[in-house]
Amino acid sequence: MGSMLDWNEPVDSFIDAMKKSGPRRAWFMTDPESGEYRTSHPAFDGVAGRIAGDERDYHAHEGSFFEIGKESGYLLSAHIHKTVRGQAAGGVRFWTYDTIESFIRDGLRLSRGMGHKNALAGLWWGGGKGVIARRRNGSESELRKHVYRDYGRFMSGLCGCYITAEDAGTRPEDMANVYRTTRYTTCIPSEFGGSGNPSILTARGVVVAMEAALEALGMGTLEGKTIAMQGLGNVSYYMVGYLRERRVRRIVGADIDADAVARVRADYAGGEFDWREVNAGDNSIFEEACDVLAPNAVGATLNAATIPEIRAALVCGAANNQLEDPARDARAMQERGILYVPDFLANRMGIVNCANEQYGVFDGDAAIESHLDRARPTGIWRRCIEVFERAKRSGRTPAEEAEALAEELSDEAHPIWGHRGRIIIGHLVTAGWAEG
Numbered sequence: 001m002g003s004m005l006d007w008n009e010p011v012d013s014f015i016d017a018m019k020k021s022g023p024r025r026a027w028f029m030t031d032p033e034s035g036e037y038r039t040s041h042p043a044f045d046g047v048a049g050r051i052a053g054d055e056r057d058y059h060a061h062e063g064s065f066f067e068i069g070k071e072s073g074y075l076l077s078a079h080i081h082k083t084v085r086g087q088a089a090g091g092v093r094f095w096t097y098d099t100i101e102s103f104i105r106d107g108l109r110l111s112r113g114m115g116h117k118n119a120l121a122g123l124w125w126g127g128g129k130g131v132i133a134r135r136r137n138g139s140e141s142e143l144r145k146h147v148y149r150d151y152g153r154f155m156s157g158l159c160g161c162y163i164t165a166e167d168a169g170t171r172p173e174d175m176a177n178v179y180r181t182t183r184y185t186t187c188i189p190s191e192f193g194g195s196g197n198p199s200i201l202t203a204r205g206v207v208v209a210m211e212a213a214l215e216a217l218g219m220g221t222l223e224g225k226t227i228a229m230q231g232l233g234n235v236s237y238y239m240v241g242y243l244r245e246r247r248v249r250r251i252v253g254a255d256i257d258a259d260a261v262a263r264v265r266a267d268y269a270g271g272e273f274d275w276r277e278v279n280a281g282d283n284s285i286f287e288e289a290c291d292v293l294a295p296n297a298v299g300a301t302l303n304a305a306t307i308p309e310i311r312a313a314l315v316c317g318a319a320n321n322q323l324e325d326p327a328r329d330a331r332a333m334q335e336r337g338i339l340y341v342p343d344f345l346a347n348r349m350g351i352v353n354c355a356n357e358q359y360g361v362f363d364g365d366a367a368i369e370s371h372l373d374r375a376r377p378t379g380i381w382r383r384c385i386e387v388f389e390r391a392k393r394s395g396r397t398p399a400e401e402a403e404a405l406a407e408e409l410s411d412e413a414h415p416i417w418g419h420r421g422r423i424i425i426g427h428l429v430t431a432g433w434a435e436g
């Protein structure tokens, strides 16, 4: 296969190239001295060249690491954008990818996004993300424990330059398996001393962001407002409760999963609720006349097709990477007079909940609760207001301003450890990690 490997090939070609290269590991990294993009094996030069020439998702990432799991044979990866603020931190996604390109792009994009989220939240963590290529086979449930034990071993081998956590496709029991084989993880189940379900706090955080944005728009509080939400999963379920406490007038929600709809229908009755089961691809919830639209399902739902239909003054939700094309879609909403709260500004509480669980976990912890406090300078409320004011002054979109602020903050060095992640990556490369 050699340097013929290209990134429009299936993920299995990447696995084959790794096996043919000898070891079960590979890395790509930006050389800190020369700024050049390098890879561990010539077989990946073609893919590395494509990444280095990319202006969309590659932003001089410090490193990407790949390993074939010993027990599972699955392709495991960890992407590290920047570790100036601390070790790279972000969850591990378990997802199906058609091509090497989509597999690597997701890791590059999500790791940078995590760095932005961590920096805006004032956490001393850098930006990282794990991605495991899910295979299309029917026997996954038994295999999962091997996949995640492999992932933990992979983390241990990376010596702590990246700390993993839960993300889409990964479940609490999977995190327990990761924890069996590494200490480099957060978001472990509460029976092991972890922080447990983050969705309750995420819902509370997004509601605070909605309140800040409504005030910035001069629309008052949530009381009497109509909210439309896409997705009625974990975050939405709790969000409905908090919105009801704030005496919203009406909530309309849509989900493709009958069980999710049934759960809200059973637990939230008696108010002005409209719960709808929809088909995949049915985006009619975006056309709902409302004050606030909350995209709480999956990414890329705000795009050229949906934005022209929106009938809300404010878009603020929990889903990650809501904009299909960040610059284009944020601008399109601004031009339509819609205030869009960048997802990484609103949905930080999931990572806040678990990021520092090694320092102790208890109910009502002020270190966590204060992120919801309007007085805290780095809290959700004040950060939202800061970003909206910057956008008003510059004419740029809140998404652009939030990203610029996050970039500034992600260059602040960790007060104790400095840029140690880079040193660990350098050690892995010189110690021959890829040959191990």
Ligand code: NAD
Pocket (backbone or CB within 6 Å): 168, 198, 199, 200, 202, 230, 231, 232, 233, 234, 235, 236, 254, 255, 256, 257, 260, 278, 280, 281, 282, 296, 297, 298, 299, 318, 319, 320, 347, 348, 349, 350, 351
């Ligand atoms: P979840 O999987 O429990 O809920 C998502 C729901 O969206 C599911 O019920 C699913 O059926 C539904 N859905 C998927 N596609 C849909 C579509 N096209 N139309 C309507 N419904 C659709 O996930 P969650 O934990 O509630 O998280 C929601 C979003 O917020 C995700 O994007 C997640 O990555 C993000 N997020 C979650 C947290 C957290 O703490 N849980 C933290 C940060 C970000």
